[in-house]
Amino acid sequence: MSRLLMCPPDHFGIEYEINPWMRVSNQSNEERARTQWKTLTQVLENEVGAKLEFMEPIPGLPDLVFTANAGVIHEGKAVPSQFRHPERQGEERHFIDWFTKKGYEVINLYPEINFEGAGDLLGFPDFWIGGYRQRSDIRAYAQLSEIFQKEIMPVELVDQRFYHLDTCFCPLIGGELLYFPPAFDSYAQTVLASRIEQDKRFAVPSQEGERFACNAVCIDRHVVLPTGCPETMAWLHKHGYTTHPVELDEFLKAGGSAKCLTLALD
């Protein structure tokens, strides 16, 4: 059973602007956010069969809800994030505390390196992809591949709206990929095209890319994704996936959606 870490949106809100989606003037609705988050947990638990674990929300850390950025976990090792923006650096110790409490072996990257966890590092079984340039430093991946003994291909993210890899890239269980090509530089597009066969790659249309269609959670043959992505859903159905659209607009105001709200623990 897949286990995911989540954090209730008790203190969620738009308190600063560190990506083009965030506007302090475009405040999230507390009630709607709570409902949307709750729906997501229900879909994950009841429809997808995930086991959820929860962190305690902390006042003053509105983005703690985006647990994908806690760090990255693999085979009992946890490498915590080292955020680029000071606004999120306060989250680091809470994530480290949680990893420690749960018995993970916590391994820190060199202190001068920025790395934003599973938001920027996603994998297929035989290789991982690491996004860099917006939030994480490319040098994180040389160290991470030594820690995890994995091939990690760094790809450059070139669109500020898609500041984390998980906003424009979603590997699926069957080796397929949902991605939004304009978010990557031409070298990265070439690499992805050479690594993943054409009929296994779905380039999401702009409108759905901007709805964060790629910020989806894939567990077995289930894909939980934001609403408003019909073409992506049709492609997924054709490839044998069951889709679970969830309204997550309140979180899109902060530049996040389904995937950002979860961290895979296995």
Next chain:
Amino acid sequence: MIVQTVTIQGHIIDSLILAKVLDAIVMLGGTFTLSEVKVGTQREDTSHATILIEAPTMELLQEILKTILPHGAVVETEEDCTVEPAPADGILPEDFYATSHLSTQIRWQGNWIEVPQPEMDLAIILKTSPLSAQMVPMGSVKKGDLVVTGRKGVRVFPLERPKERDVFGFMEAQVSSERPHHHIIADVAKRMKAIQQQRKDGKGSGKVLFAGGPAIIHAGGREALAWIIEAGYIHVLFCGNALAAHDMEASLYGTSLGYNLGIGRSVPHGHEHHLRTINRVRALGSIQQAIESGLIKEGIMAACIRQGVQMVLAGTIRDDGPLPDVITDSIKAQKAMRAAIPGVELALLVASTLHAVATGNLLPASSPTVCVDINPAVPTKLSDRGSFQAVGLVMDSSSFLWELARELGWEG
């Protein structure tokens, strides 16, 4: 040119990150040398590259660095080299830096200084006014000379592949009697013609160096070599007493070590011929005199004198005579050979273990070199002694010279 070393590590090959960095350097107007690339052997292994960036100005270098650092390139921290005064004449400090024959620079007070005329197995001394560096043999160091020690602040540039797509471009030491020779000889001839043409056109002053042993005369390569020299293709000759002695013996007596070169067998008292030759040349005072007086009319020495070829004859312990031109002090001979090296753009080392290895040790790695010997141990030895750029050709020296001369236009 401003030079900066950067390193980059990670899964940089398949991810095209290295390609992107190199593209960026070139697109911004710099050039690069990949001085080291270690590719991971397993998929999960990371790779590592050291890139030497050259830019025409400091501003451009900064621009390049600004562009490539976000892609993982790390500027290598640079330190000045360390120096220690030589404790006595001919004695180097304990931890002296031993040179290679690759292009070398040392860093002093933040500036990289080119060390001219690279040669293996020497020391580097730093001169502070004016600021310069020099490679010197152990025996030539003077007490108090500032000798570079340790490895800090010294950088060695890997050999660039020549632009020409010929045998030297591949830099494989082909040491085998079972490989075709013709294309190698054709490439050597092409280089010799090109060097001669550049000299004729006043576009270059490159030299072809020939180092050879007496087997050339014994085996019948004399005529071909004399033609090659006469035609102006050789500019420096390194040999010992024997090559010169037997060449002039052939001119005077038609023999080489007593064997008649025409009929191919020994002649009565033939073994004395080279001694009588040496004696007559000694009486005249020099090889030049022997040629100019008309005693020696043809052959390799005559061709060298007529063409103004720079000759260095280095003696060995079992020389007869020796001829008056032979330098019997081996350190002096080494110095004379060293002085003739600058400008050598092609070196032919033919049928002499001693002179091939000695010359190989003096040549910079950037000099295309061919070592021809019927004994495969000779080119192997040369390459084992560090002259990895040398192309080995296992064949009889006479056959080599005949074929080379014909490639160059000889109709003999």
